[in-house]
Amino acid sequence: MSATVSFPDVVQWAVPLFIAAILAELVWILWSGRGGRYETRDAVTSLIMGAGNVASGILLGFIAWGFFMALWAVTPLDLGTSWWVILLCFVLDDLRYYWVHRFGHRIRWVWASHVNHHSSQHYNLTTALRQTWTGTFTFMMVVRAPLILMGFHPAMVLFVGGLNLIYQFWIHTEAIGRMPRLFEAVMNTPSHHRVHHGRNARYLDANYAGVFIVWDKLFGTFVPEDDAEKPDYGLVQNLGTFNPIRVAFHEWVALFRDLLRPGLTLRQRLMYALGPPGWSHDGSRLTSAEIKRRALARETGAGNRPARMPAE
Amino acid sequence: MPLEILIALVVGGIAGIAALTHVAGLSRRRTFDAADKARTGWLREFPDDRVTSVTLLSDPHAALVEADLGAGLVWAMGADTVARRLAGARAARRGDRLILRFPDWGAPRLALRVTEAEAHAILSHLKEAP
Numbered sequence: 001m002s003a004t005v006s007f008p009d010v011v012q013w014a015v016p017l018f019i020a021a022i023l024a025e026l027v028w029i030l031w032s033g034r035g036g037r038y039e040t041r042d043a044v045t046s047l048i049m050g051a052g053n054v055a056s057g058i059l060l061g062f063i064a065w066g067f068f069m070a071l072w073a074v075t076p077l078d079l080g081t082s083w084w085v086i087l088l089c090f091v092l093d094d095l096r097y098y099w100v101h102r103f104g105h106r107i108r109w110v111w112a113s114h115v116n117h118h119s120s121q122h123y124n125l126t127t128a129l130r131q132t133w134t135g136t137f138t139f140m141m142v143v144r145a146p147l148i149l150m151g152f153h154p155a156m157v158l159f160v161g162g163l164n165l166i167y168q169f170w171i172h173t174e175a176i177g178r179m180p181r182l183f184e185a186v187m188n189t190p191s192h193h194r195v196h197h198g199r200n201a202r203y204l205d206a207n208y209a210g211v212f213i214v215w216d217k218l219f220g221t222f223v224p225e226d227d228a229e230k231p232d233y234g235l236v237q238n239l240g241t242f243n244p245i246r247v248a249f250h251e252w253v254a255l256f257r258d259l260l261r262p263g264l265t266l267r268q269r270l271m272y273a274l275g276p277p278g279w280s281h282d283g284s285r286l287t288s289a290e291i292k293r294r295a296l297a298r299e300t301g302a303g304n305r306p307a308r309m310p311a312e
Numbered sequence: 313m314p315l316e317i318l319i320a321l322v323v324g325g326i327a328g329i330a331a332l333t334h335v336a337g338l339s340r341r342r343t344f345d346a347a348d349k350a351r352t353g354w355l356r357e358f359p360d361d362r363v364t365s366v367t368l369l370s371d372p373h374a375a376l377v378e379a380d381l382g383a384g385l386v387w388a389m390g391a392d393t394v395a396r397r398l399a400g401a402r403a404a405r406r407g408d409r410l411i412l413r414f415p416d417w418g419a420p421r422l423a424l425r426v427t428e429a430e431a432h433a434i435l436s437h438l439k440e441a442p
Contacts, residue, residue: 012313019325026329030336039390040330040339047326054322121392126329237357240387240394240419250418294360 005081007159012054014166022125025175029124035175036124041242043126048244049116050129056136064141068154077151089152090160090211096147097164097210100140102221105205105288110138111277112251119247121234123197128172133248164210168193188213191225198231201295204288236278236291342388343372350375353386353393367433371425376434383437385412387422394419398437410434 029035079085104114113132120127147157171193179189188209196207206223209216216222225231239247258272258280268281278287286294333339344350347366354363354377361379368375374387377395384397400415410431412422426434 009313012318015313015318015321015325019321019329022325022329023332026332026336037391038333038336038338039392040333041390042392043333044326044330047322047329051322051326054318121389232356234392237418238389238392238394240389240396240414240416240422242390246418246420253417298359 005153005155007155010159010162011165014169017166018050018125018129018169021170025125025173028175036173037122038124038126039122042120042122043124045242045244045247046120046126046130049133049247050126050131052133052244052248053129053131053135056133060136063136064144065154065158067141068144068148068157071145071148072154075149075151077149078153079151081153081156085152086156086160089147089156090163092147092150092152093144093157093160094164094209094211095215096143097161098208098215098219100143101208101210102219103140103143104138105208106276107274108251108255108277108279109273110140112255113138115235115251115277116247118197118199118235119239121238123172123174123194123231123233125169125172127197127233128169130247134252167211172197184213186212186214192216192222194231195223195225197233199234199236200229200232201292202226202229203231204236204291236286236288338391340391341373342391342393344368344375344386344388345372347375350377350386354379354384354395356393357386357395358384358397367430369424369430370427374422374424376430376437378437385422385424385434387424398434401438403435403438405431 025036026038029038079088100110101114104110113134116132117127117130120130144157144161148154168188171188171190173190174194176190178184178191179187183189184191188207188211192207192209192213195203198204203223206221207213207216208221213222239250241247241250255273259269264272264281271279271281276287276289278285278290342349344353345368347368350366350368351363353375354366355361358379358381361381363377363379365378366375367378374385377384377386382397382399384395384399386393386395396414396416396419398412402413404411404413408425410424410426412424412434414420414422424430424434
């Protein structure tokens with residue numbers, strides 16, 4: 001297998017575009033008085049998280065790259081680098097992204113890494129750059145293994161993954177309402193992704209798509225934006241700090257504190273790591289399913305209120 | 313892209329955007345000048361609660377909320393809000409400031425300028441917490 005194939009690091013080359021687009025969005029909001037909100041510390045935290053994500057890629061990228069090249073060495077398949085192979089790789093990698101993203105919301109070990117992307121109470125182009133520093137430790141690189149074993153070169157797989165991330169940058173905005181109907185039907189858009197960032201009960205665990213919203217429609221996780229219910233951005237329990245270190249690691253700290261609690265069974269420890277966010281051995285916390293059930297009960301007036309919350 | 317250019321772009325970009333937002337007045341913190349604002353902030357985090365009383369503090373960026381499922385504080389997180397119950401928190405008085413430490417790595421500390429009466433009200437809930 002040839003290992004000399006190379007593709008540009010498109011995410012790094014897109015940095016000037018990111019900065020220019022953020023400035024344009026900010027000027028538009030200041031000038032027009034609509035299209036979203038900015039707050040200094042929130043924006044700076046998001047940008048530092050983005051810079052840290054690039055730095056962690058430079059420092060830890062060799063781990064995923066080594067894994068991919070090991071797979072490339074054993075696969076007998078090589079699809080080459082023609083344009084249709086790159087296109088097919090892009091589409092299949094987007095399917096890969098959908099599942100990694102879904103795991104990122106449904107498995108606490110992966111959520112511990114992804115949570116920081118949802119930790120802003122704002123939704124603007126800086127939020128797009130609020131990316132993880134700890135993605136390597138989720139081991140989600142294994143989800144890319146099938147692509148490489150099918151004969152897509154690792155450099156190509158990372159290249160299309162970069163294009164996927166760049167596509168997702170522009171959808172983190174309130175400055176765009178809805179795109180034309182056909183576009184909204186097939187592609188991920190600002191409207192669809194606003195739903196994904198909403199902490200409203202009805203918007204939790206929805207719209208995991210990267211580029212093509214069709215995956216959500218296919219796998220039953222699509223929720224359209226309801227004009228009557230504006231997304232409330234952030235986490236179910238919002239952070240009380242702008243410190244990037246705490247933003248990056250707070251859920252890992254909470255996870256390991258739970259894992260190391262005395263008196264738990266092995267199954268309970270595994271559930272704290274691999275169960276859904278909000279799972280607890282004594283039922284003192286709420287998963288997204290329970291949050292939705294209670295929200296529905298409040299809306300319909302069917303009272304089902306918890307007893308006094310136990311202390312941590 | 314050469315690393316030195318990437319670093320210059322990132323540092324310059326962050327500094328420029330920070331300066332622009334600050335000059336444009338986007339660094340202002342939320343204030344709780346009415347009980348309804350504090351109640352709304354609390355119910356964002358604890359929608360199952362029934363709020364029984366709201367005490368606006370002399371520090372306009374925070375309020376004490378009493379609810380049937382437990383009392384706590386709601387405070388400004390930049391232009392937005394965050395809330396935590398007082399259960400499990402520790403407090404220390406430093407001059408006219410009350411320093412609260414929550415058992416939460418994502419919301420570790422809150423410093424409030426409060427009067428003696430306000431500090432007493434907050435501390436009394438710490439003692440009541442289970």
